[in-house]
Amino acid sequence: MPLEIVRHDITEMKVDAIVNAxxxxxxxxxxxxxxxxxxxxxxxxxxACDEIGRCxxxxxxxxxxxxxxxxxxxxxxxxxxxxxxxxxxxxxxxSYYHSLELAKKYQCESVAxxxxxxxxxxxxxxxxxxxxxxxxxxxxxxxxxxxYLVVFDKASFGVSQKLFESINEYI
Ligand code: AR6
Numbered sequence: 531m532p533l534e535i536v537r538h539d540i541t542e543m544k545v546d547a548i549v550n551a552x553x554x555x556x557x558x559x560x561x562x563x564x565x566x567x568x569x570x571x572x573x574x575x576x577x578a579c580d581e582i583g584r585c586x587x588x589x590x591x592x593x594x595x596x597x598x599x600x601x602x603x604x605x606x607x608x609x610x611x612x613x614x615x616x617x618x619x620x621x622x623x624x625s626y627y628h629s630l631e632l633a634k635k636y637q638c639e640s641v642a643x644x645x646x647x648x649x650x651x652x653x654x655x656x657x658x659x660x661x662x663x664x665x666x667x668x669x670x671x672x673x674x675x676x677x678y679l680v681v682f683d684k685a686s687f688g689v690s691q692k693l694f695e696s697i698n699e700y701i
Contacts, residue, residue, distance in 0.1 A: 532670045533663070533677050535690050540680045541569035544599045546638035547592070549629050551646045552605040554584050556591070561649040562682070566603060570596040579605070588624030590632045602636060604629045608647030611654070619661060622647055626665040634673060642678040645686050655689045663694075 540548050540562060550566050553559055556579035558567040567575050578593040585591045590606040606629045609621035625646050633641045645662060647653035659679075666677050681690045
């Protein structure tokens with residue numbers, strides 16, 4: 531199955547690239563971003579991000595994975611949820627799409643995404659999950675890649691169980 535929804539800590543995924551729910555300044559933040567910086571090595575990753583500078587919402591940049599099992603980290607700032615009428619959906623879709631295109635450019639065969647924007651940025655989880663699944667699925671119609679969508683917290687896990695029949699434990 532080219533798209534799998536799994537419950538796991540993304541920093542432990544043994545894939546070619548993991549995706550970071552970043553901010554536009556590419557600074558270490560909280561949530562999954564903080565966990566990725568800590569696991570990759572704060573100093574190394576900070577330096578690599580500072581060299582890139584910044585990244586607009588919905589775009590993506592790539593760094594080494596440093597101490598992670600993953601070879602690369604793809605950083606994409608998702609939209610901050612306001613009320614749904616500020617292009618949030620298209621920007622979130624762009625984040626998934628541009629991350630996938632960058633993974634393809636770097637010949638990644640496997641990629642793991644967190645549920646971008648659904649934590650500190652406040653995007654409603656059910657809508658965000660639907661955008662993630664539809665964007666990844668349409669990309670996979672034309673591309674060979676194994677994509678994991680990693681749900682982490684209890685609420686995201688509940689939403690994905692409601693919307694999709696099977697959640698797999700990643701081993
Ligand atoms: N593995 C997988 N998913 C995780 C992990 C983990 N280790 N930790 C948290 N999540 P968030 P955002 C889930 O807040 O909403 C940062 O400060 C979490 O449960 O990490 O895009 C950045 O620097 C949630 O479902 O990202 C930005 O400033 C999802 O990851 C800002 O927060 C995304 O939550 C980005 O906010």
